[in-house]
Amino acid sequence: MTAVLDDTLLADPAALALADGAGALRAAATAGAQVRSAAQAALDAGVADLAGHRPRALVVLRRPGSSGAAGELLHALLGPQCPVPFVTADLVPGWVGPLDVVVAQSADPEDTELAESVARAVGRGAEVVLSVPAEGPVASAGAGRARFVEPRIPVPPALDLPRALAVGLSVVSALGLWPGDLDPSLEPLADALDAEAERNQPGHEPFMNPAKSLALRLAEHTPLLWGTDPPATAVAGHGATALATHAGVVAYSADIAQAATATALRRAVDLAERSDDVFRDPFDDPGPDAPPVRVVLLATSEEDPGQVATRRTGRGWPADLHHPVDEIARGTRDAGLLRAAVLAARWDAAAVYLGLATRTIEPA
Secondary structure, three states: OOOOOOHHHHOOHHHHHHHOOOOHHHHHOOHHHHHHHHHHHHHHOOHHHHOOOOOOOEEEEOOOOOHHHHHHHHHHHHHHHOOOOEEEEOOOOOOOOOOOEEEEEOOOOOOHHHHHHHHHHHHOOOEEEEEOOOOOHHHHHHOOOOEEOOOOOOOOHHHOHHHHHHHHHHHHHHOOOOOOOOOOOOHHHHHHHHHHHHHOOOOOOHHHOHHHHHHHHHOOOEEEEEEOOHHHHHHHHHHHHHHHHHHOOOOEEEEHHHHOOOHHHHHHHHHHHHHOOOOOOOOOOOOOOOOOEEEEEEOOOOOOHHHHHHHHHOOOOOEEEEOOOOOOOOOOOOHHHHHHHHHHHHHHHHHHHHHHHOOOOOOO
């Protein structure tokens, strides 16, 4: 059964604050602070000392929570130009040894599988960068042998993607794998996320708040989140997870070219476009019982996403376009990274707003 949206809640900051007793909106607004604290923690942990080390492979462990999304996004941002193999895995591969660098992150200090992986990696002499809470078997497994980047800003595990991404960026920057130089403080990234948090603050009306606007557009629909470039596709996957986590909404995420091969979805998109016709008579054409689909195209590159979608699929799509070139202008240094992070933060906030407005998030 589709949850009923109370759109009046999104226009009432006091009611939002009352509904958000657990502070999910406040946690989502800490994205910039998470980046700054993680960057500083990485410096304190000696991650910068990896400079000059060219690993045989960079292994990023994919654990429950945000580490998988951070690894996928980092992999997409580096792309095929990454000078060493970039491996994402649930557990440390059997071939890992002294020539490799392993990044392990989790919000769960009791993750026994991760603890075993960390122990295996350090036992084989790999360089390990570990970011987990300080107490528990995971931290103990790397004690004294891993570069320990302690999380310093407590947020729910589902809202810590900025921290996980910042730790990964610190590692690839120190290893010289990033195309160009990244500021070790990651200040431009943190500033972009602060600006997005300002746009998405509860006091702004939905027409001025991109996260609220997105939540309203997705309500009572089945979202199809399609990326027009690899980082955007990674963000789409994170967006689908955020919707499931905070709003109980099932969404389909994919690369636009892959999505276009799903013939039944193509028909559903065309049907949804016809059902949006203001001249349609609902008695003559009642439409489907299931919530109609809504296509959202995400993009982080310099190109127009609609043109990219047409070129890659051979047709146009009735879609909402999310390509934050107004926020991150074309030609900005590391624009793809900044746009991807801004979009990920927007999806987090939109999912929380939707969860609050449908009472999926229960008051604490």
